[in-house]
Amino acid sequence: MSEISKAYEPQSVEDKWYDFWLKQGCFTADPKSAKPAYSIVIPPPNVTGMLHMGHVLNNTIQDILSRKARMDGKEVLWLPGTDHAGIATQVMVEKQLKKEEKKSRHDLGREEFLKRVWVWKEKHGDIIINQLKKLGCSCDWTRERFTMDPEYSRCVQKVFVELYKKGLIYRGKRMVNWCPVSQTALSDEEVEMKPQNGFMYHFKVQVADCSGAVSAPNSAVTDRRYNESDIKLTDTWLTIATTRPETIPGDTAVAVNPKDPRYAALVGKFIVRPLPAELPLAQKLIPIVGDEHVDFEFGTGVLKVTPAHDKADFDIGTRHKLPLIEVINADGTMNTLAGGPLAGLDRFKARKVAVEILTEQGVMIEAKPYENNVGFSQRADVPIEPRLSEQWFLKYPAVPESKACVADGRMKFHPDRWAKVYDHWLTNIQDWCISRQLWWGHRIPVWERTFDCFSIGSVYTSVSDLLSISAKTQEFIGKESSDVVVSIDGKQVTTDAKKLLDLGLELNKTDAEVREIKVQVCTINPKVISALELERWTQDSDVLDTWFSSWLWPFATMGWPENTETLKKFYPTTDLVTGPDIIFFWVARMIMAGYEFMGEAESALPKKFALPDAMPFQNVYFTGIIRDKQGRKMSKTLGNSPDPLVLIAQYGADALRFGTMRSAPLGQDVLFDEKDVELGRNFCNKLWNACRFRQMQGGEVQGEIERTLLTPDDKWILLKLDAAIREVTIALNEYKFSEATAALYKFFWSEYCDWYVEASKASLPRPPAEAAPGEAPIAAVALSPEVEARKANTIAVIDFVLSHTIRLFHPFVPFITEELWNGMGYATDMPDNQGGKTIMNAPWPLPFDEDFKGHYGLDDCYVEMTDTKYELVRNGRDLRRAGNIQAAKKVKYVFKPAQHLTPHDAEVIKLLLNAESLEVNDAYQPPKGTPVVASPLGELFLPLEGLIDVAAEKIRLTKEVEKIKSEIVKVEQKLANPNFTTKVPPAVLAEHEQRLVEWRTRLAHTQASLEALG
């Protein structure tokens, strides 16, 4: 800090120190260190992502925790990385491909397309990482991970094999949430319910009797064997309510509640389905079934059942063995089974057309505007389509352990109300659909081949034979059979099973129709894989949900499945900082994965990982969600999200960090306002200038404080510093970041700058004024030894306070504090690993112990005494108003002390009053009308010789008197109440009595001031 600019300029400071920290390896965690470990894994941002305010909030908190831990002497690992964001990344590259080459991914083919994704990743994947660096994040970049790194991929696939082997992963045909835009299945968590304004359509259908009909349960509707002649249309019509008339062609029944007196008798009869209109009557007939699911209060009490396109209807269909008719394609268009006019139309267009057809038929009764909740694909923002398809599912592992660790408080959530949400989700947990019909992601490590049932036992005799694996590989499999899991028609078999014949026949003898069996091999063993591929086995084409890789993040990033030094040192991690919006997506799943793969929870893995408690982190801090000033969520479409990098360029990273922290209370959403960042900048500037003031006093860092020379003001600020250290430390321990910043702000601005710095000027003789141009330089005035000593001691106090303050601030505003730490010379006295090189490992300030306080005479009475002095000053300044005197104008005060006043205190009061002089006069007789304030220290007069507006001042003081009187009445009433005086704790009683005395004193003082005005 050789050149001290008048205002802090972050641009010239931030990059310099970040480079320095990197070069010095300050962020690199050493697993061999003897220091206690502290670790955090970053919530990996999407590799396609750009830094937004949510990242700023989240990562600033992680950085504060990491930096604080380093100063606490911990060995810190903050492990960074990105995730591959399956859908988002694939869509982004597809868009680029379309734009630049007018091609789809199918034009390129899977392999070539994936090459393009990697090219994109190499080119743009580190954008967000570099942005995090701009923010000052002290991540160990040497350990940066990406969820598609080869080692990471192996972890994901290994985990898949393990879970497959345990029977927790299975493939099944289920109703899933289908996104017609991305054309993939989604998990339940990726579906967001949104209220939609639509219509509730009421239409009528005619009831038919069909006495001779056979409702063939398992046949497709087109195979129905009704005789047209057996069908008797009745006069009864039923009204059905639906929001989705386009699915009518997929209806295979109408359901009523069997207890509903209106309809119970109709169960067993049929209705004529109005769509597709062109079908012959016999094919339009669908049964009326009785099902308890139907709520007869709702709609008309008659429910159309579309088992292929609705989850609840699917269940009804299963109960009544209804056929399924799929009428909607994977892309959301209608297929030919939907009927001529609808076929080929988009589902929403088809809805309109269906309504038109029904209207033409004269069966449409009404369309009421209706708001209902529709599931939307979170990613593509279109309504999802429930769809029957074959997908991979996971039965969640280690659920009881995961529930217990949070419920019994071993893992703490901050704020803890999220524990309830977490528990509720785990209690109602459904199997996780983990397969995605995408190309970008971890391919499912399952190979499949279909065999003719009759060749089993004749051509193939054993499982390994079936796998057509050479003798050499067979041996390998024999050794590492845990690597290879084989299923035949979904049932796991052992690889060394010799009795394939029995196995195969047993599997198939129940159904003569089945002529083929499916054999699955789940493995990540490359030798086995190459053998399989040679034999035309095909790998499952699906990839895994991105969260199926990020749930392994806390240990897969640390070298698992090897038992690495890093894992030993840093797992389980200490804190996790994330948003509550991914509590199910990520947090809950990581906990389950931790128990499953790192702990004793029935893991098939080597016991080297069997940690007594394998939960992946001890504390989870849930941030709020950043909103704009109007409380709206920040979003790209609204354009209400400021670009953090623009803010950093404009105000500095420290300003952004401090401002964000100050306005982010624990667990509450944050309404972001650029004003907050401005506040941060102003704060940094204040810090800068306070240090600048110290620099202007000249001289080296003063390490030694001479206790005999301490003034009451010195003791006051040291005690305030002690309090600030306590407050900030406690706040950080409780994850109350806004409280910590508020405490720092108050201490530094309102106590140190506003009072101490000003008071200290009494001990710091002004440096000689600059000579005006053309004049001879003014010679420095020699100071007396006493004054020199006092000056040096004051500077020592300033250096002490600043060197502590800067450290307290470091986790919040790392750049400016590093600049000041070095620039002010506070680093020079310290050992290299204790702050000598960088403030990053300077020790975190500790509250003063009793010895320290005793040595320096830091008694709490100095706080009270000095507060009284400052209160007198505040009142004295207020006197200027009576004379309408400008703040800058120097005026003469007279002080009539009530007790001994040291010359130093008199000087301090004079300075703080910005007085031309302060005459201390025991015998002062003020002229009538002289404004005065009284305090326990004495009376302070501002002789104005008739300048004051007596009337206005009287009014003000009279109001003041009234206010004080009312306060006195309040306290008196309390004290007069025997209920109060007998029941209240003595301390509170004493406090009230004391307060009454104080108010009475104030009353006397104010009345004296009033009388003085005549």
Added chain:
RNA sequence: GCGCGGUUAGCUCAGUGGUAGAGCAUUACCUUCACACGGUAGGGGUCGCAGGUUCGAAACCUGCACCGCGCACCA
């Protein structure tokens, strides 16, 4: 429907039973030699409503209203 937050100064928010607070905004004055990204002094609140507990409630309890969120959903 179930659950969870919130409601305090114009705005954003602290405040876990004992004198209602901060920042911003605002008013007046001030470029005084660390800082106008600053200083000094001020104005501004029956703490959402109604009950209850208590000597005492912004805080604890009950109910209600409104705002927001999550989960589950009825076609």
